[in-house]
Amino acid sequence: MSSLAGHTGLDLHEIEEFLYREARLADEHDYDGWEALWTDDALYWVPAGGPDIDPERQMSVIYDNRSRISTRISQLKTGKRYSQSPPSNMRRLISNVEVVAVEGTDTVAGANFLLVESRERGTTLWAGRTTYRLRRVEDGIRLAYKKVVLVNSAEALSTLSFLI
Amino acid sequence: MEQRIIASEFAEVAVSLDTDANGPRLRIEDLRGGRVRHLDALELESVVWLPEERLRELLDPSAGRWSDRPGDE
């Protein structure tokens, strides 16, 4: 972990702008826009049963590399991913944004979220803390890693097939 | 001394190797109750050889900590 004052690190404003955009693309089911945020070495992870499990040995809710993110998005785009067809109506709030570390061209940030999902099943509240690894590239910022620790990750969860 | 925590939902103790005495001892601290006990090699060996039945008796809350018999601590 290098200094937070490193030249390549992102400032809080840049980070927030990116997180808000990522949240809006997910809320509005802009699948192509959301997928375009990711780097080639992407990892999208939602652990189950607690925050510190070993995803190579334990079950996760989502543990997608770049190729599986692409499959997930393609499936959503078929219009026959019934758990998201019709899509959930959603809005999420992102707050408590903090810079955790700067490592080379990557900035690791943490943020809380509160998401309200509405669909015919009813209204579901989702909440948790997300860790992002953001990478500065020539034409902006990309997402290399997103770990979403749900506050209720140890409990039985409703279907979660939207982009969290 | 490097301290290790051994915890479950029922108890939480810190164990470490104590070398302050003339010989080494295991230091055990009840982190919830604050009490400390040292066990020397012979005491530890005795625990290893304690019949299962005797060990079980120690887990009876009235066996010591929550005893209401006169004379018990």
Place this chain on the structure above:
Amino acid sequence: MTVRYSELIQPERVHGSLYTDPGVFAEELERIWYRTWVCVGHVSEVARPGDYVRKAVGTQDVIMTRSADGEVSLLLNRCAHRGNLVCEDARGNSSSFRCPYHGWTYRNTGELLGYPYNQGYGGKGKLSLGLGRVPRVDTYQGFVFASFAADGPSLKEHLGAAAGELDRLARLSPEGEIELTAGWLKHRAKANWKLLVENETDGYHPQFVHGSVFSVTGSHIGSLYSDKSTAVTRDLGGGHSENDLRPEFRRMGTPMAWFGTSEAKVPEYVRKMRELHGEQAEEILIEGAPHVMVFPNLFVAEISVFMIQPVAVDETVQHVTAVQLKGAPDMNRRLLSQCVGSVGPAGMLLADDSEMYERNQRGMAARMPEWLDIRRGVGRERVDENGFRVGTANDETGMRGFWSHYRSLMEREDAQ
């Protein structure tokens, strides 16, 4: 009002109220969940003495423990003093449980070891109390089953032909044992548990419900259940059923094709299997894993193991984990990865199944046409060489088997 199960369950249709009536759910708990053998977990979840995990049998909160002498017990999570939970954590290691309310302490076999300030009870050992124990616990291929009935059919009798399917799962391990050590995803559905059970061996839905993922991944699963498929649906008796995909895998004739991979990708595993099984290895590697629903709550879907937990008439939790094959680390990584992609709340298969369970439950609120139709394939069923009813890959033979057994259990007390 007494529910007339013989009227509500007919050979080709079942009544919608069976999925929506809270009275039926209450009777199911007594006549099925607290009577027959119900799968609770796997011995590998409590591998060491003192290990414990919290589990459910029906709506009962139970603790699965392994004692110092290696015995697996199922204890009810209720202090004998004032009914408090004695165990709060999902898993841990402790030879004894101490109730946090008044300190009553139990061995992990349920035996009461003592209570604080025992003079109030006249001294030590004066109370003949303990934690409740599930009366019968037995295992098969490491799966732990519970029966709240002190007497009744043995586990072996209950499993009947389904036992062979669990054998087929275990023989895929180079050490002949599976392990369920990857932890469980818990997926909540606002739907009756029977919708899940029926769906598990329903070969009619995959091409519709899972068309989205089949089309983007080029998966061969859809074709296994097509009208051209040589796979069959089998009523194994006792409410158990399977989609027997072996005819299709044999037709392909390629080792590991059942898993959508090739032997070149898992050379170490294939080598070990050939070393162990000799010529028979080809059959095992070609036929792959079973797809079997064991009444009432254990579902093995090739690489995933599900346990269905009823919560309320319109609510069910489906627990799921990846099959892990003892002695096959190269396979286990792939099994876990494929399982995580497919199942659970975000799974590319199960999220859509769950959506259907929930829509199904809401749909049944409509007053008409009252019945659910289960006749698909009735006219083309045959009886196989072992005496089991067999339908095509997408016939409702499994559902009819389920309902026939369900009725026999639910009716039994009507006669009394």
